[in-house]
Amino acid sequence: MTALLEGLPRNQGQLLPALHRVQHELGWVPRESMTVVAKHLRLTEAQVYGPATYYAEFRLSPPPKRLVTWCSGPSCRVLGGDRVLNILEAELGCRLGRNDSSGEVGLWLGQCNGTCERAPQVWVDGRVVGPLSLADTVRLARGVAAGETVVDVPEGALQIESTATQVGAYRHGGDS
C-alpha cells in the first residue's frame, strides 16, 4: 500500500489527496490504510481518522452487494434530496458513506451525473431512479433491503420488482 503514496509530499496538506488515492485504488478506505497514510504524512492516526470519517465522500466500508448512491447535486437537493437522504438513512439503517450492519446494502455519496430532469434521484446499482417522492423513497429503500431489483420503464417512471416475481410497480405521485 505504501506504493500508492509514492511521490506524495510528506505533509498534512496532502491528507485528502492521499485518502483519495487509497479510495481510488481500493474502492474504499480501510482502517489499516489510515495507519499507512499517517506514517507517510508524519501525522498521528487521529489526524487521519478524523477527516476520513468526517467527509462523506470517503467510503469506510467495502463495496456492498446492493448500492444506493444518493445524488448530492444542486437540482436534487433543491427538490427535496435532503429529505430523501434522511429516509434512506432511516430505512436502510446506515449513514451516508456506510453499509448496513449486514454489509449487504450500502448508501454512498454521488455527484450530479447530468440527469437532473429526474431529480431528486438516487442510483440503485448504477441505475437512475427518480424523480422520487418521499413515499417512493420509503418503498424503494424497503424494496432494496428486501433484495428487489429496480428496472427502467418508459417515461421516467419507477418500477421495482423482485428477482423472482414482480411485487409491485411504483410511479411518481402514486401507486400502480
Ligand code: FES
Ligand atoms: S443534481 Fe442530481 S442529477 Fe443533477
